[in-house]
Amino acid sequence: MSRDRIERRLLLVLKPMVIALLFLVTAFPFFYMVMLSVRDIQELILEPGSLWPSAFTFDTYVDVLTRQGFLTFIRNSAIIAVASVAVTLLISIPGAYAVARLRFFGRRQVHFLFLAVYLFPAIVLAIPLFVLFTMLGLRGSLIGLILVYIAQTVPVTVYMLRNYFETVPQSVEEAAAIDGCTRLSTIWRVVLPLSKPALMATGLYAFMIAWNEFLFALLFLVERRESWTVSLGLSQLAGSIEIPTTVLMAGSVVLTLPIVIIFFAGERLLTEGLTAGAEKG
Amino acid sequence: MSGGRTLREQEGRAGLVLISPTLIITLVVVVVPLLWAIMLAFQDARLINIRRTGVFGNYTLENFSYVISEPGFWTSLINTLVYTVAGTALSIAIGLVAALALRDRFPGRTVIRASILIPYVAPVVAVAFLWETMLNPQYGIVNTWLDEPIAFLTQARGEFLGIQVPVALLTVIAFEAWRYFPFAFLFILARLQALPAELDEAAVVDGATPTQRFRYVIMPQLWRIIALLSVLRFVFTFTKFDDVYLLTGGGAGTEVVSVRVYNFLTARDDIGASAAQAIVLAVVLVVFLAVYLRFFSGGEREQR
Structure with a gap:
């Protein structure tokens, strides 16, 4: 052969x-x-090797959502994530449009700044922000955390949106201008409706960052249990002996499921947006 | 947005107005804190006396000499390096294998592809807790498969085939490879699918075997994306905090510099020393990057 x-x-x-x-x-x-x-903790201790529970139970979910306070954590995470998405879009749409279309002083340097922010280690930023928020008494408030998430996502979202805005034909915009649209109304009425997939992808990205983030949530919120996010709540309760592992697993499912659903709902958009540069090699 | 004399001036002004919210938030939340972090590294700063430190505070090199003289710091720097290099290399290697295996269509590819992406998409807290549970010596599923339970995450050293191995560090590296190979997979697959088919077909006609085609046709076209991935993964892993902190808390010989920075900041309330270590970490990273980029761009010139 x-x-x-x-x-x-x-x-x-x-x-x-x-x-x-x-x-x-x-x-x-x-x-x-x-x-x-979906099983009882007794069963896990007695038969750690079994994969299929002999009796299904959803008490674990009831326990984790009510007694352990995950309903509150979900509310906090949702507030943070939705606010981050809204403000990130509000900031990055005009920013991306400017970088894609307008020639202004410092346009080239802006790219460098974004790349630097994207690659910048969060642990270095954690120190001054921790000190600052302690001094301002902002620790335990969700607003400080939202600000940090926005700053971390905006560079990437501007980049993603800019790539898309550049594919919108300039002639469409010129036509709008001739019809009497101002710059802002051109963005609002012409560019944004044409860029819906990119806006979706950007929003999903910002949502995922805000929902999954751990370090800053730990630094800013750990002392106030009623402000915990789902991630922080699970990490803090994971060390305790009183809460059964199966209940905490229900907590992990609650934490993971929304993000997996959201990701696969918008997967094509998201991976295309993030790997767009790769095809150019 | 009018008032400029020429259209070009108007355009420039509009551009600055539209980009300014982006610039302001990155300046306020990233650039200014960075400068402040550098200042803190040169001051005797604790939360109690923080209001007395300022721009014109007493600058000193004490933090750096204190931090560097602690043996724990050098151990953690070496751990960081081992963890980063091994994690980066493994995640890219597995990502490459996965991308090659999933390159061509087959029934069920969409499902497999989705499954591969989940470790990367799922929240780090959830997957770290999942690993902790699966590796638990008492009731973890992995240990029920073994003859003798292994404390994967709390045991610094163990014997494997007669060799001493750092158990916990290897486990953390395995976690890193498992969690981030989908990232490499996505990028490499995107590149693979954009490759022109003609080259591969021509090689088949010329009688090249599959491994020859991989070695001489496909790999040369993938080097650039692999080099880019190496830089990205190296930068991200080198300063990563979440994964190690959640898995081991920095115990059992897995303490990396970022976990040390966190402990100095919160448990020891020594902001100055914490900032000094973070700065050292960032500087080491920049030096590595500079060496790598120099080496890499030099190599590319030779290839031409």
Whole structure:
């Protein structure tokens, strides 16, 4: 048999194995997460190796949502995420339009600033912001956290939106201008309606950052339990011995599910927006 | 938005007006705090006396000499380096394999692809807790498969095939590879699917075997995206806090610099020393990047 035939045969066997392994390694932990969340803690202790609960229970979810306060945490996370998305869009739409269309002083330097902010380590920023918020008495308030999230997402969202705005034909905008539109009403009536997919992707990105973030939530909110986000709540309760692991697993599902649903609802938009630069190589 | 004499002047003014909210928020929340962090690193700053430190406060190098003389700092810097290099390399290697395996269509590809992306998309707190539970020595599922339970996250050293290995550090690295290979996968797959098919087809006609095509046709077209991914993953991992903090809290020989920065800031209330370590970390990162970029762009010139 020639080398080519051997290699092809080998690949024919190897490829499904690799694919199966990848699927197992990524899907199994989440399957395990869901299965743990619907069983009683006694069952886990007695039979740690079993994958299918002998009796399904949803008491874990009732417990985590009410007694452990996850309903409050969900409300906090939702407020933070929605506010971050709204303000991020409000700021990055005009910013991206300016970078895409208008020639102004410092336009080239702006790119450099954004790249620097994108790559900038959060742990360095954490120190002065922690000190500042302590001095201002803003620790424990959600507003400070929202501000930080906006600053961290705006550079990326401006970049994503700019890529899209550049694909909107300039002639459409010129036509609007001739019809008497001002610059702002051109953006509002012509550019934005044409950019709905990009706006969706940008909003999803900002939402995911705000929902998943941990370090700043930990630094700013840890002392006030009623302000905890879902991420912070789970991380703080995970160390306690009194709360059964199965109840906390229900908490993980509550934390993970919204983000997974949102991601796959807008997946195509999001991955195209983020990897747009990759195709140019 | 009028008043400028020429259209060009008007355009310039409109541009600045529209970009200013973006600039203001990045200046206020990123640039000014950065400068302040540098100032704090050179001052004796604690939360109690913070109001007395200011722009004209007493500057000193004490924080740096104190931080550098602590042996724990050097250990954590080495940990950071090992964790970053191994995590970056593994996540990109697995991402490459995954992208090659999922390049061609097959039934069920969409489902597999979705499953691969979940570790990256899911909140870090949830997946870290999931790993902690799965690896738990008492009731974790992984330990029920083993003859003898291993304390993956709380055991600094262990023996494997007669060799001493840093158990917890390796576990944290495995977590890093598992969580971030989807990131590399996404970028590499996007690049793979944009490659012109003609080159590959020509190689088939010329009788190249699959490994030869991979080595001589596909890889040369992927180097640039892999180099970019290496930089991105290195930068992100080098200063990463969440993953290690949530998995081990920095214990069992996994303390990285960012976790140390956090502990100095909150538990020890030593803002100055905390800032000094963060600055050292950032400087080391910049030096690595500079060396890498120099090396890399030099290599590219030779290739031409």
